[in-house]
Every structure is written in C-alpha cells, then in structure tokens.
Amino acid sequence: MSQQERYPFDVESIRAEFPILKRHVGGDATTPGEGPGDETPLVYLDNAATTHTPEPVVETIADYYRGYNANVHRGIHQLSQEASVAYEEAHDRVAEFVGAEGREEIVFTKNTTEAENLVAYAWGLRELGPEDNVVLTEMEHHSSLVTWQQIGKRTGAEVRFIAVEEDGTLDMDHAAECIDDATAMVSAVHVSNALATINPVRELADLAHDHDAYVFVDGAQSVPTRPVDVDDLGADFLAFSAHKMCGPTGIGALYGREEILDAMGPFNYGGDMIRRVSYEETTFEDLPWKFEAGTPSIAQGIAFAAAIDFVEDIGMENVRAHEDLLAAYAYDRLSEFDDVTIYGPPGDRRGGLVSFNVDGVHAHDLSSILNDFGVAIRAGDHCTQPLHDKLGVSSTARASFYVYNTLEEIDTLVEAIDEARELFA
Template identity: 75%
Template sequence: MEPAQEPYPLDVEAIRADFPILDRKVGGDATVPGEDEDDTTPLVYLDNAATSQTPDQVVDTIADYYRSYNSNVHRGIHQLSQEASVAYEEAHDRVAEFVGAAGREEIVFTKNATEAENLVAYAWGLNEIGPGDNVVLTQMEHHASLVTWQQTARKTGAEARFIRVTDDGRLDMDHARELIDEDTAMVSAVHVSNTLGTVNPVAELADLAHDHDALIFVDGAQSVPHMPVDVREFDPDFFAFSGHKMCGPTGIGVLYGKERLLEEMEPYLYGGSMIRKVTFEETQWEDLPWKFEAGTPVIEQGIALHAAIDYLEDVGMERVHEHESLLARYAYDRLSEFDDIEIYGPPGDERAGLVSFNVDGVHAHDLSSILNEHGVAIRAGDHCTQPLHDVLGAAASARASFYVYNTREEIDALVEGVDDARQLFA
C-alpha cells in the first residue's frame, strides 16, 4: 500500500476552474467537424516560468476597462479619463503594498522586467559607472541582466565580473566576497534562477554591496510570482519583475527603486506625461514615478496587474510557495528514479517550483516535441541563460515549471512522456 500523499496547501480544483484554458485539448483540432477527438489529449501546462496562465478575474478586469472607461490617463478632465487615472494610480499603490515599497513613488511601470533593467542601466549606469569600476553579476543571470550590464560595462570602460556557481547549483559566496570590492559600482543578481531553481541569498549580497558603497539590482521575475517578497527584508536598491509570470497580462513590468535614487536619476525616455513644464529652452520633469513613464503608459496592463495581485493574495502567497515547493519535490523525486536523467540545481526540497534536466541521448528539443504529443507543454532550450548552460556543459535543457493550478497527476504525465522518449531513443 502506497503511503498517503501530503495534501495540497490550497484548493487546486477551485483554482483550476478560474483558468478555462486548462480545459483545452491539444494535438489535433477537436473543434473541426469530423476531427477525431481521440487524436487530442488534455493540456498539461508546465511552462509557467516563461508565462503563467491568466484567470477569468483578470480577463474580466481587462474587458471591463475597455468596455466601461477606456481612456488615456493624466490628460483629461472628463469622467472616463478621471476613472482610468484613478485606477492606474491605484495599481501603483497596490504593487507598492504587495512588495513592501514605501509608496507609489518607488514603483515604475515598464513593459517588462527587461526594460526595467535597461532603465536603470541607462538612467543610472551610464552616468555613474566609469573606468576603474566593476559590475558584479552571477553566472546564473538571465540575459536580461547579463547582457544589459555587460554592455553597460563595455560602454563605460568598467569590468564585468561573475560570481561562480557551485557544482550543486548554488552561488559561491566566498567568491562573491572576493569579487565585490571598493571599486564595485553595481551588483546585479537574480533572486531565483530560472534554470536551476536556486533561491539566492540576496540579503547577504545586498549587505556585501552596501558594505562597499555599491548598489544592488535584484531580478525578481521568478520570485515575486511564487513566494512572499518584501523589499524591506533584503534591502535592494532596485528590484524588477513582470506581470505575465504572475497571472497578469503581457506588456507590463515593474521597477522598484529607492525613492532617493529615482529622484537623482535622469529619465531615459522623453515625451509626454513625464514632464511638468516645457519651454523652448528647458524641461522640468514630472514627480515620481511618472517622470519615468513617458508617453501613453501601460494603462490596461497596470489595472490588470492590480487584479492579478488581488487574485494571488486571495490564494495566499505563503500557500502559493508551499504548493510549488511540494510539486518541485515531487517532480525532482520522480525524475530522480531514472539513472539516465541529469537534474540541474539544488535538491528537490531546496529549490523553487521548477526543474531543469536532460535525458542522456535525447536532445531537449526532441524531448519537448515528444512531450507535446502527450499534451505536456515545457520549455526546451537555454532559457535565456546561455553562459550558465556553458558552465553546466549542456547546449540546452528541458524545464518543467509549476504554478498554483498544477497537480501531481500532471507531473506523472510529464514523467510518462519522458519515459516514452527514453524508450524511443534507447
């Protein structure tokens, strides 16, 4: 008799009902008259680290905006513009509350986390970094961070340094202490690795940076959607994440920045909305955060992000984290049953809710194609971490990533498909 399984910390079936896309069948077209539905299979969506699905509550919020008060913000006296402006400003307040910021002044809406990183690199980095300085990153950085600061260092004559990753997929903190020195201007670190599932000690890195009068930028794209995050606890100077990974829409990212730093920085996009007064000779910038949101901003996306945060907090971020941790352990244990599968990163009980792996003799792209025939959607490739894959000695890897609506049974479907691929390529 098999031991009883640990109960889910949240009501998965009730949550799944909010995501109609999870009822889809894939592998054929059951909507075409005469199409054989036996050729289709239920969707198992395990690509959440790339983009999560969106619940009805958020979709309804988007539809309500366009049906009820679609208008530009901060420009009109009429009622629709006033309603849209209030909703857009309240979205900043909601995000600030969600991550522990002091207020909306510290929350800038961008189109994604990548733009948030570039905003800081252009508005702060190009002005504050110079020859003789260094920028310290980790070997597990997403290209959004690695390429941005690599190129910033190149443009300013600074040196880019990289904290090593240990064999078990963790940061070598002794190496970090060697690299971060009196010439360090910026430390940029991913909070949770999108390839390894490693949860990095960002509070310790922040202390190291600040001890050397350096700043720290934390990439929270894989942490904010999946666990409670309070910027007051680990004291980043800048912090970024994206809406589309946390039940929200595409097209919106968030930059948190300490108010004093944002006040000192010049904007890097110019135009309408971000100005207070313009003459032919000079321009005065608008107050925070609007001075960094040039042109018509991400109105619908910001309002929908508010709804996504409401949804996640109704579920409970602690429960979200517990649920994903349970699934990560289960997936790690199931995949570990095979001797020819290499799993990257820390053990199953010490990682975030994703598992990257390779099957001996099966390319990750081939594996993903076979899994697709089973209705299982995963990511295959380098996951925007090419240098990290070089360190791992792998050209690519397969990645299964989990969210609030995933189940053990879906992981069983993943493992069944992986086993089929093993047999096919044996």
C-alpha cells in the same frame, strides 16, 4: 493522505478560474486554438516562461475597455479621471505587494527586461566609469547579463561574475572577493530560471552595502512564487513581470528606493513625464511618472493589480508551499531514472521548476515528444547561454509549476518522459 489533501489550498477551485486548462491539444498547431484538440488534455508546465490568466483578471481588462477606456493624466472628463485613478491605484497595489513605501517607488515597465535596461541606462550609463565594476552571477538571465555587459563596454566599467558551484549554488566566498570598494552595482537573480536556485540575495546585499554599492534584484521568478519584501531583501532595485503571476503581458514593475530614483534622470522622453516644457528647457514630472513617458499600458497596469489580488487571495505562503511541494515531487520522480540529469540544488534550496536532460535525447526532441502527450515544457538555454556553456550542455528541458498545477500532472510528465526514453533506446 490523498494527493488532494497534500495541497495547501483547493487546487481544483483555482483551476476552474482558468478556462484554457480545459483545452485539449493536437492537430494543426499553426492555427491557434483551432486544431482538432479532441485527443490529449493540456498539461501546462511552462510557467517560468509565462503563466495563464484567470477569469477575474481577464474581466478586469474587459471592464476597462467596456466601461472607462480613456487615456490617463490627459483629460478632465470623467472617463479619463476614472482611468487615471485606477491606474495610479494599481501602482499603490504593487507597492504594497513588495513592501515599498508608496507609488513613488514603483515604475511600470513593459517587463523585467525593460526595468533592467531602465536602471542600466538611466543610472549606469551616467554613473559608471573605468574605475568601477558591476558584479553579476554566472546564472544571470540575458536581460541582466547582456544589459550590464553592454553598459560596461560603453562606460569602461568592469563586469565580474560570481561563480556557480557544481551543485548550482553561488560560491559566496568568491562573491566576497568580487565585491570590493570599486563595486558600484550588484545585480543578482533571486531565483534562477534555469537552475531553480534560490540565491541568498540578502547576504549579497549586505556585502554590497558594506562597500557602498547598490543592489538590483531580478525577481522575475521569485515575486510571483513567494512572499517578497524589498526591505527584507535589502534591495535598492527590484524588477518583476505581471505575466509570470497570472497577469497580462506587456506590464512589469521596477521598484527603486525613492532617493535613488529621484536623483536619476529619465530613461525615455515624451508626453506625461514632463511638468513644464519650453523651447530651451524641460522640467520633469515627479516620481514615478518621470519614468513613464507616453501613453502607458493602462489596461495591463490595472489588471496587474487584479492579478496581485488573485494570488494574495490564495496567500503567498500557500503559493510557495504549493511550488515547493510540486518541485520536490518532480525532483524525486525524475531522480528515479538513472539516465536523467537534473540541474540545480536539491531540497529546499530550489524554486518551483526542474531543468533536466535525458541521456541520448536532445531537449528539443524531448519537448516535441512530450507535446504529443499534451505536456508543454520549455526546451533550450532559457536565456542563460553562458551558464549552459559552463554546464557543458547546449540546452536543457525545463518543467515549471504554478498554482494550478497538480501532482497528477507531474505523473503525466514522468510517464511521457519514460515513453521518450523507450523511443530513443
């Protein structure tokens, strides 16, 4: 079987929708897009940080600005009406994508981080006290860890961490010890951006709900790469970002169960989130608008829906199958080196990325060398410094994959790593 026949869909036709993948890299990196660029084809393997944006999504943004650019919920004129309808229907599209009941359960935010902060401040700051605890995992992204840590300092609530085993999986026995009758919130990453671990969030949700606690799922790395349904996860809250799934930057979504969101007060105040204002009192708008103060990211929100259309046309089961194929292949190829350490679990317990280190080569140096071969990866702590402290390393290299990546690109990655090994030998 040829490599092309192993893919669950026509990767070349998908790649054709991303003009940036035709780039060659090299030259003056301080002038974006204007280096000589005639030496090395781009191999983009930094998708866990952000994915590229296909032509249909770019055209959706352009269509808005060219055809009906206006503020939403502000005007009776036609352009405002058209923009308002498109923006509201984008909420409907996101709700459908994750199995929410309707637009009332979808709040548009700047990103996953803002969604975490919205819940932490609008719910946690008002509901938590010294008698409560919040349970996280040791593999949490800083957007979760730092946010709840700071809320804990303000409210007196204890913040607990479920231990990560040596193989990169969660210690579920320890989870059962951490989650008790004083637990008010369990916030857990669905797929780790550092270890690629796919966490058993449904099992965590069941534990939490047995103790009347809420569950916040960080879906930044899972929603773009696999079918996700909030009911199947048992999620009370779910957050994710458009830019990790072929959408624009500056837009993300918070799913929250309607009865919980309805009981929460707003996070930001201002225009568009109010129904009636006097000098003495304010009545807030209905869901989800009471959480979307001011002029929102209109073009980005509309394009968010277009990005969902793009990935759903591929099929989320196909997206997951493609990620699994690439991740398994990368894991196997990197395992051929006896001086390469791979972090996280093997096999079907990992998502579409591989974090690793080469003995004697700092991850930053490795990334710089790979860049000379046109290979773009991430190097650093991936916003998981405490986890890296636990692993005993300051940083790791991370290759992460998406729908337009190929097995041949992983071969290029491995060849470049081999060159780096020889250079530092």
